[in-house]
Amino acid sequence: MVKEIFAKTILNKHRRRDSWFLDDYSLNPYQFCDFNCIYCYIRGSKYGENIKEGLAVKINAPTLLEKELLRRAKRKEYGFIALSSATEPWMHVEEKYKLTRKCLEIIAKFRFPVHCLTKSTLILRDLDLLKEIDKNAILPQDLSKLKHCTLITFSLSTIDEKVAKIFEPNAPKPEERLEALQKIKEHGFYAGIAFIPVLPFISDSDEQLEEMIKVAKEFQADYVFVGALTLYGVGKEFYYKILEKHFPELLPKYRQLFKIFNQPSKAYQLRLEKKAKELCEKYGIKYKIW
Numbered sequence: 659m660v661k662e663i664f665a666k667t668i669l670n671k672h673r674r675r676d677s678w679f680l681d682d683y684s685l686n687p688y689q690f691c692d693f694n695c696i697y698c699y700i701r702g703s704k705y706g707e708n709i710k711e712g713l714a715v716k717i718n719a720p721t722l723l724e725k726e727l728l729r730r731a732k733r734k735e736y737g738f739i740a741l742s743s744a745t746e747p748w749m750h751v752e753e754k755y756k757l758t759r760k761c762l763e764i765i766a767k768f769r770f771p772v773h774c775l776t777k778s779t780l781i782l783r784d785l786d787l788l789k790e791i792d793k794n795a796i797l798p799q800d801l802s803k804l805k806h807c808t809l810i811t812f813s814l815s816t817i818d819e820k821v822a823k824i825f826e827p828n829a830p831k832p833e834e835r836l837e838a839l840q841k842i843k844e845h846g847f848y849a850g851i852a853f854i855p856v857l858p859f860i861s862d863s864d865e866q867l868e869e870m871i872k873v874a875k876e877f878q879a880d881y882v883f884v885g886a887l888t889l890y891g892v893g894k895e896f897y898y899k900i901l902e903k904h905f906p907e908l909l910p911k912y913r914q915l916f917k918i919f920n921q922p923s924k925a926y927q928l929r930l931e932k933k934a935k936e937l938c939e940k941y942g943i944k945y946k947i948w
């Protein structure tokens with residue numbers, strides 16, 4: 659039984675625009691997530707290990723959003739809304755509740771641009787609304803050259819089905835996500851892939867990165883992002899438990915990599931970025947949105 663809750667607020671305005679995803683706002687119609695990815699960064703916060711069991715539906719999300727966007731639209735405070743930053747907007751329960759769809763109707767009504775961040779094929783259900791937003795929304799002036807008001811980014815941590823089954827147990831398979839991306843591209847959207855997080859010693863080798871970017875090109879992604887894993891709090895211990903079960907030989911390497919910080923070293927991150935940029939150039943695909 660999914661918990662239904664009343665949220666106090668629904669639209670978070672960022673102090674600064676996110677330089678990677680270009681969003682000025684974020685919107686999370688659900689609390690926690692039933693895709694239950696092992697590496698999910700929300701596990702490290704107060705949400706803890708039980709992100710599936712604690713799933714809650716913010717049933718008043720559309721009502722709150724209508725009020726907040728009415729106010730923002732009057733002041734012409736247009737900006738990309740990230741849907742979502744701390745949950746999966748098209749997770750399994752969305753089939754029943756249609757909260758994300760209702761929020762999209764309101765976003766379309768007030769003409770805000772939207773950046774959809776997803777692992778779900780259910781997004782295909784809402785292409786009608788996403789098209790309307792793409793056509794009619796108003797971009798912030800400094801992003802007017804972007805010319806796209808709907809951005810769709812699929813997230814993948816690996817393209818290996820067996821690894822995905824371990825680390826993303828309830829999400830659609832990588833291949834299904836890639837096929838959904840291709841369909842979305844056929845509908846004329848601007849869309850790409852966030853390989854975030856790549857998993858150290860599991861999906862982050864030069865060869866694996868090359869395979870991932872090659873696949874992104876094959877499935878017509880306009881851009882890719884590549885980012886490192888973040889592990890902290892109870893989320894780190896939870897991830898280590900899974901690692902111990904499936905890749906015990908990697909545990910000492912992880913303990914070393916995350917010994918001091920929540921992320922691998924600067925050198926590791928620079929290596930990822932350099933390699934990703936190089937491969938994007940080789941395969942003729944943008945690194946990041948623009």
Ligand code: SF4
Pocket residue numbers: 690691692693694695697698699700709744745746777829
């Ligand atoms: S789909 Fe996203 S929000 Fe949901 S568990 Fe996975 S990483 Fe977390």
